[in-house]
Every structure is written in C-alpha cells, then in structure tokens.
Amino acid sequence: MNKIYNPDKKDWSALLKRPTTTFDAIEGIVSEVFNEISTKGDSAVAYYTRKFDGIELESTLVSSLEFEEAENLVTEELKKAIQQAKKNIEAFHKAQITEKVKVETMPGVTCWQEKRPIQKVGLYIPGGTAPLFSTILMLAIPAKIAGCNEVVLCSPPDKQGKLNPAVLYTARQCGVEKFFKVGGIQAIAAMTFGTKSIPQVYKIFGPGNQYVTVAKQWATRYGIAIDMPAGPSELLVVADDSANAAFVASDLLSQAEHGIDSQVILVSISKTFILKVEEEILNQIVNLPRKEIAQKAIANSKLIYVEDDTTALELINEYAPEHYIVCVENEDFYIQNTMNAGSVFIGNYTPESAGDYASGTNHTLPTNGYAKQYSGVNLDSFLKSMTFQKIxxxxxxxxxxxxxxxxxxxxxxxxxxxxxxxxxxxxx
The missing domain is CATH 1.20.5.1300 (Single alpha-helices involved in coiled-coils or other helix-helix interfaces)
Structure with a gap:
C-alpha cells in the first residue's frame, strides 16, 4: 500500500492523478471504428465484434426466446433482490419529478418551463469481468419514468455469443425491448450513426472502460449528447478513529475489485487508523475471488494522512471522487463543505455497495475528477427543459x-x- 504523510499541497496534483491511459493512446482506434461503422454499418459492427470480442453472431438483436431462457436461469432469490432494488430505484427517481414552473414576469407577459423526454436514448452496459445488470436498473428505470420513446441497450456478448441471464432478466423487467449484443467502441459508434439493425439515438448513457469513455466523447463530435465521461471506478474514504477499520477496508476493496485501473484512496487524520486499515486490507484481500484484480488496483491506491479536517476536506474537493464515504466523528463539517463528489455515503453502516445496487440512488457517476462539473445520472438526465412564453x-x-x-x-x-x-x- 502507498502510505503518504502530510503531502505538500504543490504535490497534490501528481499524488491524486488517476491511473488511466492518455486519450491520445486510444483516439486512433476509436476514430478508425467510427469511420468504418459510419460507412459500412452492420458489417463493420460484425467485423469489430469478431476482432475485439472474438465472436461472430448471426444476429445482434436479443430474441424473445433468449429473454425467456434467461428468466428460467435466474434464481428466485436473485429475482426478489432485483425487484427490491428496482422498487427503491423507482421510488427515488419518481420523487425527482418536478412541476411546471410558471410566472407572470410583468402584466401580460407569462413565461413557463416544462420538461420533455429525450425521445431516443442509448444505454451501454459493460460486460468484461463482471455482468453489471445493476446498471440496467440505473439507466432503464429513469428512462422509462422520463417517458423516453425509444430505449436502445447494448452490451458485449461472451465468447459463446451469450449475455448473462441476470442481465437479460433485468432488461426485460425494466421494459427494454431493443437489446443488442454489441460492446465497446463499436456499440457507441453504432448508436451514434445508426445501422440497419441498431437505431441511432440522441443521447448515450452508461459507464465503461477507457475505450468506451473516449468513444462516448468522440460521439459528441457527431451531435450526440452523453451523460458524462464515466471511466474506471474510484472511491475515496475519509475516516478517523471513530470508524470501523474492517468496514473501511471492505469498502476500499469493493471498488478495487472492479478493475485493475480502479483507484481507491483513504484520507485520515489518524496514523493509527491508517495502519489498522492497511492490515485489514491485507487480511481481507486473500479471500476475494477477484484477488488478482484487487491487488493490481490497490497498487495504484493511496493511504493519505493529513493533520486536520480542513486540509483533508481541501484535498477531497481537489480530488472530486466518484464515490465518497464519510465516516468521521465530525461528519457534518465534511457533508456541508464537500463541493465535489459524485455520490456521498455517510456513517459506519452505509457501504458504497448500497448505492451500487439497491438503496435507490444512481450509480452512474462522474469519474476522473469530472465531479467538479458533472452530476451523476438522475431523472433530469433523460429530460430536456423547454421554455415557453405568451405575451x-x-x-x-x-x-x-x-x-x-x-x-x-x-x-x-x-x-x-x-x-x-x-x-x-x-x-x-
């Protein structure tokens, strides 16, 4: 573990740098894929699916039979869990519905604002080493509540050309009908231009690796909106001696197991607590099925000691974490003064994984410091505000x-x- 004590402020930028590949190293292949798909459509999608995913498909569209088979493969226990999460996420996002704003600015001049759904949206669900069916809940539910007319979902197939049953079950539960077995850059490009099989959309949502992140940003060159530049996962925990070291270690590891390019950071005003957490990480990591991934992510992570809460808060706002756990005695100070964070988790009994799955908040959040200017996905992400006036x-x-x-x-x-x-x- 990388332990840093009282880092000088001039070194913060280098200290807090994310372990990401530069966009320059990725833009070449993204540009190539976009150019090919813009002119060759489905045949180019098939070519890059063979090249990147190692699979050739007769059809990319998920069939009714595949949905039905998947439902039979998901356990009743998991179905109940998904339904509970769905209920909570629906409740939180429905609560975000706002009324029309109407005002007579002066006699005879009336102005009002109404929200209308984005008609066509594309949802990207990562595949890779973990089937993130929870992301379908986070994107498809607010899309439906907002009233989007067309919801297109893309996710990469496995080497057998299949999708995880839980992914398919969740998509059907959320009312998704246009589900395509396409991943990575080619999925983003297909939704950007539209092909004979895959509809063009107006806005693309969803997390992904660095290739997907760059592809989404590339899509904006062609008039497509995106939710945010959402890249590799990250977590910052601020904790002191009032926190439970085992809990904090488990939270850090929960993000570290996402991928080798994930980053986790602990900030504390207690050197003793930092050592306790380090010991807990070493004890817990050996029992994780994704131990090798977590170990590589931990190698890019930091345990940072600072002398006081004010310095800690300043460092946190500079980092602008995607996920942010506050587990300190003086929690009000941090909550009230944190300006830059994607989603905040408060207290010993609020693990970040609650927000990842089932508490109700959305887990599609800004990474790589973009929490300084972006919000996480919410109901308004699927809506446009239109103004009206009558004189x-x-x-x-x-x-x-x-x-x-x-x-x-x-x-x-x-x-x-x-x-x-x-x-x-x-x-x-």
Whole structure:
C-alpha cells in the first residue's frame, strides 16, 4: 500500500492523478471504428465484434426466446433482490419529478418551463469481468419514468455469443425491448450513426472502460449528447478513529475489485487508523475471488494522512471522487463543505455497495475528477427543459419599448421592427 504523510499541497496534483491511459493512446482506434461503422454499418459492427470480442453472431438483436431462457436461469432469490432494488430505484427517481414552473414576469407577459423526454436514448452496459445488470436498473428505470420513446441497450456478448441471464432478466423487467449484443467502441459508434439493425439515438448513457469513455466523447463530435465521461471506478474514504477499520477496508476493496485501473484512496487524520486499515486490507484481500484484480488496483491506491479536517476536506474537493464515504466523528463539517463528489455515503453502516445496487440512488457517476462539473445520472438526465412564453397586447405595450431600446443599441434593426410593428398595430 502507498502510505503518504502530510503531502505538500504543490504535490497534490501528481499524488491524486488517476491511473488511466492518455486519450491520445486510444483516439486512433476509436476514430478508425467510427469511420468504418459510419460507412459500412452492420458489417463493420460484425467485423469489430469478431476482432475485439472474438465472436461472430448471426444476429445482434436479443430474441424473445433468449429473454425467456434467461428468466428460467435466474434464481428466485436473485429475482426478489432485483425487484427490491428496482422498487427503491423507482421510488427515488419518481420523487425527482418536478412541476411546471410558471410566472407572470410583468402584466401580460407569462413565461413557463416544462420538461420533455429525450425521445431516443442509448444505454451501454459493460460486460468484461463482471455482468453489471445493476446498471440496467440505473439507466432503464429513469428512462422509462422520463417517458423516453425509444430505449436502445447494448452490451458485449461472451465468447459463446451469450449475455448473462441476470442481465437479460433485468432488461426485460425494466421494459427494454431493443437489446443488442454489441460492446465497446463499436456499440457507441453504432448508436451514434445508426445501422440497419441498431437505431441511432440522441443521447448515450452508461459507464465503461477507457475505450468506451473516449468513444462516448468522440460521439459528441457527431451531435450526440452523453451523460458524462464515466471511466474506471474510484472511491475515496475519509475516516478517523471513530470508524470501523474492517468496514473501511471492505469498502476500499469493493471498488478495487472492479478493475485493475480502479483507484481507491483513504484520507485520515489518524496514523493509527491508517495502519489498522492497511492490515485489514491485507487480511481481507486473500479471500476475494477477484484477488488478482484487487491487488493490481490497490497498487495504484493511496493511504493519505493529513493533520486536520480542513486540509483533508481541501484535498477531497481537489480530488472530486466518484464515490465518497464519510465516516468521521465530525461528519457534518465534511457533508456541508464537500463541493465535489459524485455520490456521498455517510456513517459506519452505509457501504458504497448500497448505492451500487439497491438503496435507490444512481450509480452512474462522474469519474476522473469530472465531479467538479458533472452530476451523476438522475431523472433530469433523460429530460430536456423547454421554455415557453405568451405575451398579450397589454404585455407587448408594457415590454415593447424595453425590447426596442435594447435591439437598437445592439444594432439589430429587424429585432426592433418586430416589436415596433406590433405596437403600431395597437394604436390603430
């Protein structure tokens, strides 16, 4: 473990750097895949699925039979767990529905704002070493609540051309009908341009590896919106002697097992506590099925000691963690003053994995410091705010001269004329 004591502020940037590949090393292959799929469509998707996933498929669309077979393979216990998580996530996201905002800004001038769904959305569900069926809940549920007309889901198949049964079961429970066995860059490119098989969408959601992250950003060059640049998972825990070292270690390991490029950080004002957590990590990691992955991630992680809460908080806001656990005696200080974090977990009995699965909050969150300017996925991510206004004859009389003066000052005579003509018509 990398233990750092009282790091100088000038070294924070290097200390908190994520273990990610530079985009320059990835953009070449992303550009190639996008160019090929934009011109060759499904045949290019099939080519890159063979190249990257090692599988050739007769059809990428998941059939009704595959959905039915998957339902029979998922245990009743897991079905109940998925249903409980679905209920909680629905409850939290339905609570985010807001009413129309309407105001008469002056007599005769009424303005209002309404939210309308994004009609076509694409959801990306990572495959790789873990079948993240929970991400379907996090994306498909708010998409349905928002009222998106078309929901397209893509996820990479395994070497046998299949998807995990829990992934298929969850998708069906969430009402997803257009599910394609396509992963990685080619999935993002297919949803960007549309192919004969895979519909084009207006906005793409979902986490993924660094290739998927760059592909999503590349998609924005073609007029496609994305939720955020969501890359490898990360967790920062701030804890002191009031915390349980075993709990903290388990939380750090829960993120470390995501992938070798995950990063976990402990910040503490107690050197003794840091040593306890390090010992717990070493004890717990040996029993993990994904031990090798976790060990590589831990090698990129940090145990950081600072002398006081104020310094700790400043460092945390600089890092802007995706997941952020606050397990300290002075928790109100941290909660009230943390400005940059994706999702916050408070107290000894709030593991980050609760948010990953079933508490109700969304686990699709900004990584790599983007929590400084991005929100995690929420209901509004699937909606657009549209403004409306209606001005009566009384309203244009009250507001007209203001518009004329401002338009003339900007040298935009046609803008002024649009008002002047209306005012003149009311004098007749």
């Amino acid at each position: 009566t004859s009384e309203g244009i009389k009250n507001l007209g001269n203001t518009i004329e003066l401002m338009a003339e000052a900007e040298g935009l005579q046609a803008h002024k004329n649009a008002v002047t003509l209306r005012l003149a018509s009311l004098k007749k």
